[in-house]
Amino acid sequence: MASIDRRGPMDRGGARGAPSRWSGLVVGLIAALVVGGWFLYSACRIEVGKGKQAVLVRKVGHNLEPGMEIAPAWTEDRGYSKGVQPDVLTEGRFFYNPFFWDWEITDQFQVPEGKCAVMVSLVGEELPEGRVLADDTQKGIRPGVIEAGARVAYNPYATEFLVFDPVDVPTGSRGVVTLLSGRSQKDPNVVLVDEGERGVQLKTLPPGKYFINPFEQRISVVDCRTRIFGLNEDADITFLSADGFNISLDGAVTFRVSEERAAEVFVLYNEDFNGDAIDDEIIAKIITPYARSICRVNGSKLDAVQFISGDDRELFQQDLESTLSARCEDQGIEILQVAVTSASAPEEIRAPVRAREVAKQQLEQFLQEKLQQESQAELRVKNLLAEQKARLIEAEQEVVEKTTKAMQDQDVAVTEAEQRLSVTETQLEAAMNRAAALRSEAQASADVIRFKNEADLAGLALRVTAFGGDGGSLARNVLIGKLAPAFQSILSNSDGPFMELFGSFVSDTPTPNLTPIPEPSPRSPDPSTGVDPLAGNAPGASESLPSNPFRTAEANR
Known part of the structure; x- marks a missing residue:
């Protein structure tokens, strides 16, 4: 026999309505979860592209102490502090709760071509007295340089960069190195210090381009090429002859700074520590005084006529060149040639000598x-x-x-x-x-x-x-x-x-x-x-x- 449904209409309708309500709730919950997940994914995602960086800012946490600009790093006992965090995010995808974090995406620092950069820390402990360069925990200039083309991720609230041109030592010159930081010199009375000590180094640099930290060391360029100066133009060489006539010499001196002793010459004869003015210092302090002294001593032994004669003047020139070379060599200067082109004498003795010549x-x-x-x-x-x-x-x-x-x-x-x-x-x-x-x-x-x-x-x-x-x-x-x-x-x-x-x-005669x-x-x-x-x-x-x-x-x- 067929079963007979004895439920009434109300009973049957209630049984059909319960599953419909539960399906609607499930669909609504799933939709809410999808929308909420998509919202949280979009709101929490941090996309850091190539050459970019993200600076994190904590919205909740411990307050900073007075004088602090950057929040300290996270610790287990203290946790996070409010404010700009010391670390930055580099290329990649990150997820942070926007209710607790905020971020700022900026460009990484890239050193321009043909230049170098020096990092300066804006936060940290103060440098002790006498220190020039700071370490990782101190505020100030960091040692070393960042060469051209390098890319660095940094916190713009805690670090900045100083850009400098490289030091160019041209051909025929030497670079004198002066260390501005380092250990103190053992003997303060020496001109040149040992390697690694603060001061002018004995070893010089050959020609080339050098990327240096100008707060760590300085390179001064000393020109060691040949230079000529006139005796009558740059130095007035005038003296009396043995017979009392006033003699004035005109000529040229060819010299150069010894490459092996360029640092010593730079320290002794450059008071302003400017490599471009060392030649003038050498002429004024070494060559001119020695040339005058030698000419006056040797010139007083000859008559005025002998200065006009070619043979005697040639001997005088050879003696001047040998003596001046020996004295300047002690000072680190090489005399290549001394040429006496003319010797001015009174006209009354110059005319007959000229005629004889x-x-x-x-x-x-x-x-x-x-x-x-x-x-x-x-x-x-x-x-x-x-x-x-x-x-x-x-x-x-x-x-x-x-x-x-x-x-x-x-x-x-x-x-x-x-x-x-x-x-x-x-x-x-x-x-x-x-x-x-x-x-x-x-x-x-x-x-x-x-x-x-x-x-x-x-x-x-x-x-x-x-x-x-x-x-x-x-x-x-x-x-x-x-x-x-x-x-x-x-x-x-x-x-x-x-x-x-x-x-x-035929004959009748018998045969x-x-x-x-x-x-x-x-x-x-x-x-x-x-x-x-x-x-x-x-x-x-x-x-x-x-x-x-x-x-x-x-x-x-």
Whole structure:
């Protein structure tokens, strides 16, 4: 069975309204917490950016004592005091209750470029008598410097800064250091104190820029470069000569302060402790008195004429320079040079001395010109000799070159002639060999022809002998022997002029009983020429012997 809700309308409505009220309360509480948290976060947050600082001021706490400007630091037994707190907040995010604290955001202190700063504490204990610099718990100037570009967080109610330019020691100068704070010197009667004692230090500084605390030490610049001053302009050097004439010197003294003793010279001859005026003090207190004293003592030993003469004045100048250098060196001053340019004397003695000096100068000039002319003549002779020697050397060199060339040409010509002679001799020998060979060949040919002719004649003589010495019979026999093979064709045609040729051979005269001549035996060819001497192919055979008509006919047959 289904359950039946037996609550009335009022009961059901109350049950639904209770959760709604609690949800609204929760949402309101959360909203309040969020808004309150955001308010507290915004109100309590301190954002300190880069290069910034925050000075805290306590609103509640113990009251400051009379004369106090900065609240003391927090302690466990006392807690915080009202007022400006000694510490500051640097870059970052911090949270402080605005009901108890207040703050002020300012810039940190940054030292300008090219300068230095000195910190001054405005709060603390008073300095004891005789103290110049304060420590961390005292009021006053702090030791040391903050160099250019540095950034420092500070409490503007308790600290301030003094900015100073660096001390520049130029080239050729030295920096004399005077300590204004430090331990007392052991001996108060010395000029220079030991290192670390209050006073002028022995050690000086080289050229450069120095960032110093002017309340802690002072650097005075002493110029150690060379300086020149005139004897007649800056100091009146006048004295009497040995003969009673008034002599006035004019010249220049070149000096400088010794770098090793710059501090001592600065203390002794600078009463105002101003480094720029030390040169004038040196001239007035050291060089001028010594120069006058030396000139008066040494000048009284010479006559007025000697001051006009160059040699005596030069000796006087050398003595003045050596004596003045020795005395000034004891005072820390280096004398580099003393030059006496002129010495004023009365006109009545100056004119004749001047004329004599002019005559001496002219004589010296004439002597120099003479020496110059002699030197030029000697130089001209040397030049001529050198030129002659050079030409002689060139001629000798040319002779040597031509001789060498001629000898080389001669050697070449002899070599070529010898070569041609050798070739000619070789050619002559070859020609002689060829002539001998031709003679031998011609002799052999002649011998062959002669032997062949002799053989032919011998054979012909035998054949003629065989016909009883009748040559005509031999000729007819040879002709008949040649024509015998062709008789049939010839006799077939007995008429005509051709047969008339044989008429002379037809005769009634009986032919003697002839013995046939045997053919000559074959001969061996000549071993030297390879030719049969009786053959018809021997050279010159056709020209030397008549041809045999019977043999020719046999050959044709």
